Amino acid sequence: MEVKKTPLFECCEKAGGRFVDFHGWYLPVQFEGIIAEHIHVRSHAGIFDCSHMGEFIIDGKDQIANFSYLTCSDFLHLPIGRCRYTVLLNNDTFIIDDCVGMKLDEENLFVVTNAGPLEQVSSLLCNSSIRAKNISNQIVKIDVQGPMSLDVLIQSGFSPQISELKYWTGGKYKWKEEEIIITRAGYTGELGYELYLPPDLGVEIWDILISNENVKPCGLGARDTLRTEMGYPLSGQDLLPDMTPLMASMDRFIEWEHDFIGKDKLLQQKEMGNYPRLMGIKTYTRQAPRHNQKLTLQDCEVGVVTSGTFGPSVGTGVGLALLDKQASKPGTILQIVGRPLQVEVSNVPIYLNGTARKKVS
Amino acid sequence: MYPEDVRYTENHEWIGEEDGLYLIGISEYAQEQLGDVTYVELPEVGKHVRQKEPVALVESVKAAEDIYAPVTGVIVEVNESLEGEPELLNLDPYGRGWCFKMDDIDTGQYRRLMNREAYEKYLKSL
Numbered sequence: 001m002e003v004k005k006t007p008l009f010e011c012c013e014k015a016g017g018r019f020v021d022f023h024g025w026y027l028p029v030q031f032e033g034i035i036a037e038h039i040h041v042r043s044h045a046g047i048f049d050c051s052h053m054g055e056f057i058i059d060g061k062d063q064i065a066n067f068s069y070l071t072c073s074d075f076l077h078l079p080i081g082r083c084r085y086t087v088l089l090n091n092d093t094f095i096i097d098d099c100v101g102m103k104l105d106e107e108n109l110f111v112v113t114n115a116g117p118l119e120q121v122s123s124l125l126c127n128s129s130i131r132a133k134n135i136s137n138q139i140v141k142i143d144v145q146g147p148m149s150l151d152v153l154i155q156s157g158f159s160p161q162i163s164e165l166k167y168w169t170g171g172k173y174k175w176k177e178e179e180i181i182i183t184r185a186g187y188t189g190e191l192g193y194e195l196y197l198p199p200d201l202g203v204e205i206w207d208i209l210i211s212n213e214n215v216k217p218c219g220l221g222a223r224d225t226l227r228t229e230m231g232y233p234l235s236g237q238d239l240l241p242d243m244t245p246l247m248a249s250m251d252r253f254i255e256w257e258h259d260f261i262g263k264d265k266l267l268q269q270k271e272m273g274n275y276p277r278l279m280g281i282k283t284y285t286r287q288a289p290r291h292n293q294k295l296t297l298q299d300c301e302v303g304v305v306t307s308g309t310f311g312p313s314v315g316t317g318v319g320l321a322l323l324d325k326q327a328s329k330p331g332t333i334l335q336i337v338g339r340p341l342q343v344e345v346s347n348v349p350i351y352l353n354g355t356a357r358k359k360v361s
Numbered sequence: 362m363y364p365e366d367v368r369y370t371e372n373h374e375w376i377g378e379e380d381g382l383y384l385i386g387i388s389e390y391a392q393e394q395l396g397d398v399t400y401v402e403l404p405e406v407g408k409h410v411r412q413k414e415p416v417a418l419v420e421s422v423k424a425a426e427d428i429y430a431p432v433t434g435v436i437v438e439v440n441e442s443l444e445g446e447p448e449l450l451n452l453d454p455y456g457r458g459w460c461f462k463m464d465d466i467d468t469g470q471y472r473r474l475m476n477r478e479a480y481e482k483y484l485k486s487l
């Protein structure tokens with residue numbers, strides 16, 4: 001299959017991006033360097049090309065209800081302008097993908113999904129009962145992340161009105177004559193905004209943003225270290241096709257009073273209680289746990305590392321691991337098989353000083 | 362970019378003579394491929410190692426890679442400043458980012474390693 005380029009490919013190339021194939025897309029893994037970009041996002045602002053992601057519009061209350069049934073969230077009663085993080089489930093309540101839904105108005109839900117399972121998700125959402133419109137090819141997504149992101153956007157010509165956006169809300173705004181969608185959300189733990197733009201405008205806005213002295217272009221590498229420090233799972237890597245939302249430690253995102261596919265099975269799992277779960281892990285040194293390493297407790301295998309990297313803001317190795325229940329208590333010390341390295345089970349976020357929830361207005 | 366006076370392995374280590382001892386590090390190409398180095402595990406001083414034996418470990422944000430002994434010999438010194446400043450491997454791979462020193466090496470093996478010209482040709486073939 002031919003590897004695709006996003007409309008921002010030339011912009012990223014010009015900025016010195018080093019590209020990799022990410023789920024069929026050429027995307028920059030880094031520009032200046034992963035650590036420099038990571039630190040810049042935590043202290044200033046970074047911009048990410050996320051145009052590979054999937055975007056859908058679901059039009060109509062019945063259709064929104066039918067979509068909700070496939071997730072553990074009730075989007076029908078979600079207030080307008082609010083975003084909600086959820087997972088798409090199959091009959092066995094195994095996770096197909098994680099996604100974010102934002103209520104544009106009473107009748108319209110905007111849904112953002114990942115690049116990996118996009119084909120499967122698209123056929124699910126565009127079926128006869130939901131009839132979602134897949135607008136992924138008409139959208140350039142730029143994430144602007146970092147404590148200076150709001151200032152940068154206003155300096156770049158965005159309406160100062162966007163400062164009214166609270167954490168995990170969004171709406172339609174005007175850029176000159178064009179209507180665009182902005183959410184105050186992100187994948188870094190910092191104050192940040194996600195811009196959903198028509199492709200031509202995306203290029204124009206990228207060029208304006210990158211000319212701001214407080215902005216650096218950032219790649220997938222920094223996106224990964226930033227999200228891992230926050231304990232945010234990555235679809236297809238931490239969230240696997242045989243995992244339920246309970247195993248993904250998404251308890252607080254499950255709306256039990258809402259009716260959804262396979263809910264009985266999930267309730268059963270909840271009552272049994274004896275399921276493995278995704279937890280944060282950290283090391284005591286600069287050594288990092290690595291994807292797929294096995295973990296033991298008193299010489300018994302109790303889990304596997306699903307993500308692992310050096311955490312530049314934490315200063316130690318950080319990661320996520322799927323752990324048997326008896327090994328999942330924060331503070332438990334586990335051994336990495338085949339390496340002289342121990343990890344401590346941790347609650348997430350591992351990095352505690354993120355500015356994502358900061359009051360800005 | 363690749364200093365003339367050192368020899369190279371296919372695994373991108375370099376080895377060069379200095380004051381009767383042999384300095385070992387990773388090449389510019391290797392540091393570039395690894396990206397930001399975050400941790401270096403160095404060998405034990407006094408250890409006898411065989412050519413191609415894994416003796417050290419370099420971790421970057423993205424990956425962990427072994428460093429192999431380019432020749433048979435004895436480890437006589439390690440670069441302790443890498444513990445606090447692993448980024449020296451990125452900043453100055455042929456200078457302050459050296460990894461360890463060897464003595465009593467198999468000089469035949471050393472002579473058979475690639476010179477700069479051969480290494481550059483090898484890199485082009487990758």
